[in-house]
Amino acid sequence: MSPGQQLKDRTSSSRSRNRRGNDRRSSSPGWLTPKRVAVIGLTVAVLAGGTAYVVRTAIDNANAPRTPIELPSLLALDPNAPNPDEDALKEHAVQALREARLKAVRDHRKVLDPVKIAPKAPGGAGFSPAAFPPGSTPDPGSNKAVGKEMAESRGWGGEWGCLEKLWDRESHWNERAMNRYSGAYGIPQALPGSKMASAGSDWQTNPATQIKWGLGYIAGRYKTPCGAWAHSQATGWY
Numbered sequence: 001m002s003p004g005q006q007l008k009d010r011t012s013s014s015r016s017r018n019r020r021g022n023d024r025r026s027s028s029p030g031w032l033t034p035k036r037v038a039v040i041g042l043t044v045a046v047l048a049g050g051t052a053y054v055v056r057t058a059i060d061n062a063n064a065p066r067t068p069i070e071l072p073s074l075l076a077l078d079p080n081a082p083n084p085d086e087d088a089l090k091e092h093a094v095q096a097l098r099e100a101r102l103k104a105v106r107d108h109r110k111v112l113d114p115v116k117i118a119p120k121a122p123g124g125a126g127f128s129p130a131a132f133p134p135g136s137t138p139d140p141g142s143n144k145a146v147g148k149e150m151a152e153s154r155g156w157g158g159e160w161g162c163l164e165k166l167w168d169r170e171s172h173w174n175e176r177a178m179n180r181y182s183g184a185y186g187i188p189q190a191l192p193g194s195k196m197a198s199a200g201s202d203w204q205t206n207p208a209t210q211i212k213w214g215l216g217y218i219a220g221r222y223k224t225p226c227g228a229w230a231h232s233q234a235t236g237w238y
Contacts, residue, residue, distance in 0.1 A: 082221070086191050087237075093182035094236035115171055118178045121204030122185055125194035130204040132176065140173035143187060143207045147173070150211055156225055163225035166232055167214070175207040188214025 097114050104111045117138070123129035144164065151163055170189040171177035178185050185193030186203070187210045196203035199213035222228040222238065232238040 089182050089191065090184070090237035091235070093179060093184075096181040097236075112180070114180050115174070115177045116180050117174060118176045118185070121176075122178065122183075122193055123204065124192050127194050127197065127204070130202075132205050136205075138174045138176050143173045143175065143211070146208055147187070147211045150208070150215060151225065154215060154219070156215075159225040162229035163218075166225060166229045166238065169232065170238075175205065175210055186210040186214075188217060190214070190217070 093114070101111050121130040121132060147163065147167070148160055151157070151160055156163070167173050167187055170184075171187050173187055175187055177187065177189070179189060179191075182191055183193075184191040186196060187207060188196075190196045190210075190213065193203070195217075196210055196213040199216065200206060200209035203209050203213065218225055218228045218238075222231060228238045
């Protein structure tokens, strides 16, 4: 076979192999299948929708009128935050008590105790007055025992002296105690008494519920019983 003929045969063989390779590639399925097309379309739609939502929200927020939270509204978020109206009522009650004591001394009368024992739980703020359990008798001694135990469970064993003196002054540890001048109620003298409903629905008659609320109030506003007692010593209320 001549060299020219050999070259011609090799060229023909190479072309034949290329055609077979092209035929195989064209006959095999491509990567862009209908399933992949659907997935890509869904992904694009989700991304487009999410982007549009983010952009629209940003525009709405930018155009929304500015309404800063006022201080009273901010303080209302914390149930133990100082309430100016309630604190003013406590201060008024202290002043009324001082005037009554001074007048009693001048008139040579017995000084009136600001704590009166309610014959029936007072209700208020949407709560109906509740009768005390039949045959129940207030027992400051047992209430103190409960208070001491609950204070110790909070890690306030060393603060017991402050707590005992604080609630001796406020209510004589009587769950029926009501302040003559402010209307504060219960062992911790909550103002109004219905605040104690956050500790239990039996807040009007149950000493343990009242003590639970009172300890939470002290922790939230004065940190410790001794902190509350120091404030009471300085102002006459806590």
